[in-house]
Each structure stands twice: as C-alpha cells, then as structure tokens.
Amino acid sequence: MQSASTTTLYQLPSLRGKFQTLLSRTRLFPLRNSFCRPRTRPSISGSGMRPVIALSGSSSSSLPAVDDGFVTLIEYLGKRGINVEDDLVVLLDHIQYACKRIAALVASPFNSSLGKQKGIGAAAGSDRDAPKPLDIVSNEIILSSLQKSGKVALMASEENDAPIWISDDGPYVVVTDPLDGSRNIDASIPTGTIFGIYKRLEELDDLPTEEKAMLNSLQSGSRLVAAGYVLYSSATILCTTFGSGTQTFTLDHSTGDFILTNRSLEIPRRGQIYSVNDARYFDWPEGLRRYIDTIRQGKGKYPKKYSARYICSLVADLHRTLMYGGVAMNPRDHLRLVYEANPLSFIVEQAGGRGSDGKNRILSLQPVKLHQRLPLFLGSLEDMEELESYEDVQQRVNPGYEV
Numbered sequence: 301m302q303s304a305s306t307t308t309l310y311q312l313p314s315l316r317g318k319f320q321t322l323l324s325r326t327r328l329f330p331l332r333n334s335f336c337r338p339r340t341r342p343s344i345s346g347s348g349m350r351p352v353i354a355l356s357g358s359s360s361s362s363l364p365a366v367d368d369g370f371v372t373l374i375e376y377l378g379k380r381g382i383n384v385e386d387d388l389v390v391l392l393d394h395i396q397y398a399c400k401r402i403a404a405l406v407a408s409p410f411n412s413s414l415g416k417q418k419g420i421g422a423a424a425g426s427d428r429d430a431p432k433p434l435d436i437v438s439n440e441i442i443l444s445s446l447q448k449s450g451k452v453a454l455m456a457s458e459e460n461d462a463p464i465w466i467s468d469d470g471p472y473v474v475v476t477d478p479l480d481g482s483r484n485i486d487a488s489i490p491t492g493t494i495f496g497i498y499k500r501l502e503e504l505d506d507l508p509t510e511e512k513a514m515l516n517s518l519q520s521g522s523r524l525v526a527a528g529y530v531l532y533s534s535a536t537i538l539c540t541t542f543g544s545g546t547q548t549f550t551l552d553h554s555t556g557d558f559i560l561t562n563r564s565l566e567i568p569r570r571g572q573i574y575s576v577n578d579a580r581y582f583d584w585p586e587g588l589r590r591y592i593d594t595i596r597q598g599k600g601k602y603p604k605k606y607s608a609r610y611i612c613s614l615v616a617d618l619h620r621t622l623m624y625g626g627v628a629m630n631p632r633d634h635l636r637l638v639y640e641a642n643p644l645s646f647i648v649e650q651a652g653g654r655g656s657d658g659k660n661r662i663l664s665l666q667p668v669k670l671h672q673r674l675p676l677f678l679g680s681l682e683d684m685e686e687l688e689s690y691e692d693v694q695q696r697v698n699p700g701y702e703v
C-alpha cells in the first residue's frame with residue numbers, strides 16, 4: 301500500500317476532478333526558467349567549506365566589479381547581479397526585512413516578556429493580553445512583510461491551519477515555517493526561518509478563495525521558483541536558491557545588510573557526518589539501523605568512521621550538512637513537506653546534493669495536505685545513494701516523543 305507521502309493528489313478521489321481541472325489550466329513547463337538568467341556558477345567562492353567575500357575585479361566573476369568588494373542581497377538579485385524579476389526582488393527585500401526583525405527578536409534580552417516557550421503565560425489565543433510565543437510573533441512579522449510587499453497572493457505557514465489569502469493580484473505564493481526549532485530557544489540553540497516561493501496559479505483565479513488558496517499551496521516542489529532559509533546562530537545567515545545554484549549571505553550587523561559570502565555553495569559529494577536523533581534507535585527499521593551501524597564503524601562505501609552531530613534544529617543541522625557534507629535526517633513522519641522538506645530539498649539539490657523521503661525524490665512528491673508530514677533525508681549525493689540502497693529506512697513506529 302502506498303504511504304500518504306507517496307499518494308499523489310490525482311489519486312485521491314475527492315480531489316481528482318479539481319486536479320484534472322488544475323492540470324488542464326496549468327502550463328506544464330518549469331516556471332523557474334522565466335525568473336533567472338541562464339545559470340552561471342563563477343568559481344570565486346571555492347568548495348563551500350569556507351565562505352568568502354566576493355571580491356571586486358575578479359576575472360572569474362560574471363558580476364560587474366563593485367567599488368568596495370561587498371555585494372548585498374538586493375544588489376545580487378538586481379539588474380547588475382543575477383537579474384531576477386523586479387517583483388521577486390521586492391518580495392525578497394520584504395522577506396529579508398522580516399528575517400532581520402526575527403533575528404533581533406530571538407537575540408533580544410527582552411524575550412522573557414514575549415514568552416519564548418509555548419505554555420509560558422496563557423496559551424496563544426486563550427488570552428488577548430498574554431505574551432505570545434516567538435514562533436507566533438515570527439509568523440505575524442512575516443505575514444505583515446508579505447502583505448506590505450504587494451507581491452503575494454497567499455501565505456501558507458506552519459502556524460496557520462489554512463493558507464491566508466492576501467491579494468488577488470499578488471504574483472507569488474509563499475510557504476513558510478517562520479521559526480523552526482523554537483522548542484530549543486530558551487537555551488539559545490540556533491533556530492531558523494524556512495521559505496519557498498511559487499508563482500500564483502493564474503489558471504485558478506476564478507475559483508472560490510478557499511479552494512484556490514489550498515490548490516496554490518499544494519504545488520509540487522518542482523515548481524518552486526525560489527527558496528531560502530535564515531539561520532539565527534552566532535552569525536545570521538541567509539541561504540537562497542533561485543534555481544541557478546545556492547548562495548549564502550551573512551548579516552552585517554553594522555549596516556543591517558545581508559552580504560554575499562558564497563555565490564555558489566556546493567555540498568561535498570561525500571561527508572563523514574550523520575545527523576539524526578539516535579535515541580530513537582530502537583524504533584528505527586532494520587535497514588536504517590544497519591546503515592547507521594555500518595557507517596559508524598567505517599564499514600560503508602567510505603572506509604572512515606563517521607561522526608554524529610545533532611542539534612535538533614532543522615535549519616542548523618542542514619546548514620552544517622551543506623558545509624561539511626554527510627546526511628541529515630529525521631526518519632519518522634515529523635517534518636512537513638510543503639514548507640520544510642520542499643524548500644530545503646530545492647536548496648540542497650541546487651547545491652549538488654539530494655533530498656528524499658528515503659525512497660522518493662522530495663521535489664517529485666505531490667502534496668495532498670498543507671501540513672503533511674514525512675520522513676526527510678537531506679545530504680551529499682554519495683551518502684544519500686548509499687543510505688537509500690538500504691531501502692528500509694523510514695521509521696514507521698512514531699509514538700510521539702516528549703522531548
């Protein structure tokens with residue numbers, strides 16, 4: 301029997317009619333090609349292990365020389381950079397602003413008055429004057445920025461049961477997890493914002509709002525035109541893709557700008573690190589146990605003993621994996637396809653890696669529910685191939701864990 305994560309929208313009888321209509325109205329060519337100039341991957345940035353500032357006057361750069369050697373996010377996106385559509389530049393400008401506000405919030409000494417943890421003060425929604433948890437505040441910050449951008453038709457967020465329709469003529473759809481890893485925030489463990497950007501499906505404009513909002517939110521990850529995450533850690537790092545490689549920008553606190561630090565982040569083909577919550581070992585399927593036991597002992601295809609690293613904060617675990625290689629995983633049905641797995645898989649693929657549910661390429665899955673959960677494996681190409689060769693790696697026993 302097919303699992304929920306591999307059932308296509310088309311196969312669900314209740315949605316089949318709507319999906320047929322959707323398909324007949326939807327252009328089938330990849331939308332992202334219309335947003336970016338042809339892929340250029342200048343060699344200035346090195347392997348991705350050590351981000352470098354883009355220097356002016358580099359002969360290998362396709363960007364024009366700049367006076368001081370610094371390129372901001374907006375300059376990078378604009379006409380003198382990779383030249384994405386103006387609407388997308390405006391949208392990214394608003395998203396980066398929201399993320400800077402969230403960065404300030406998570407680092408603020410006044411957070412206790414905001415109630416970092418769910419459950420401090422009254423639960424969200426039960427008391428108008430109660431302090432709100434930071435993930436709810438972050439959600440409001442992002443929503444407000446998207447509304448002000450004038451470029452967004454709808455936002456679908458982890459924090460809202462249903463997608464929020466913003467504007468009939470906004471050209472984009474934004475999916476987001478506004479503050480992932482927030483369960484760790486009282487300990488100042490890194491957190492992150494994840495976002496993915498689609499084109500609004502104009503073919504659906506005549507449908508009732510609720511219906512078109514849901515169908516727009518359930519677009520396959522293969523239709524993403526851009527995706528990104530922001531890591532709130534010792535540095536605040538914005539990692540993006542517009543379908544032509546993966547770039548990182550680091551927040552310069554002195555100017556408030558995200559500065560390009562790596563214009564072509566490439567994940568090593570093979571790492572020596574696995575990242576998983578291995579307290580769950582006895583709930584894992586046999587294939588996953590064998591895989592982890594093998595690489596731990598240095599008996600896998602790469603004959604070195606692997607190390608374990610697990611922060612339990614998805615963006616941080618992924619960022620380290622992109623930098624150093626290896627595989628980051630959560631084998632149980634926990635992480636969400638629409639606003640976590642899809643944007644992050646797009647980024648990983650654009651960096652030369654792979655995103656999978658243990659069997660299928662994430663970007664080939666058709667979401668059927670906004671908050672659909674699935675096992676998630678992200679990492680270096682060779683590590684991912686080796687892991688998937690064990691076949692039985694999806695954790696079916698998922699009792700729900702307290703911590």
Ligand SMILES: O=P(O)(O)OC[C@H]1O[C@](O)(COP(=O)(O)O)[C@@H](O)[C@@H]1O
Pocket residue numbers: 480481482483577612613614615617630632634701703
């Ligand atoms: O409990 P597990 O299975 O280790 O899951 C940890 C994962 O859950 C997350 O905290 C997200 O979970 P929530 O969406 O419930 O906050 C990730 O940041 C982290 O990678």
